[in-house]
Amino acid sequence: MIKNRIREYRAKYHMSQEELAQKVGVRRETIGNLENGRYNPSLVLAWNIAKQFQVSIEEMFTVENDLS
Template identity: 50%
Template sequence: MRNRVTELRRRRHISQKELADVVGVTRQTINSIETGRYTASLPLAYKISHYFGLSIEEVFDFSEFD
């Protein structure tokens, strides 16, 4: 699943570790989400989106599920 996590994180000038700490996961989880190797659970996708002040659909691309 494609997403904008890397882009949004870089705009805020925060590291993967900093984002991971805020949403309660490891840096490796954030890295896996950013590279598309891991699909975030709905609660995690919500936490990430909420942190950036965006809806889940603005951060994560669900078009492959249409």
């Protein structure tokens, strides 16, 4: 499972889902689905989101193995 810190960074930068979506070229619903764990981003989208907040992909996204 991929966890992310998108909501946290949006709040830090006072950015709405719509604003982030426009900046990275997706729909607002995509950002909402990412934040709620219902969608895993492509590598390009993950890169663009991390770049928007000037952090590494590893800072924005982490992979958690579910071994159960």
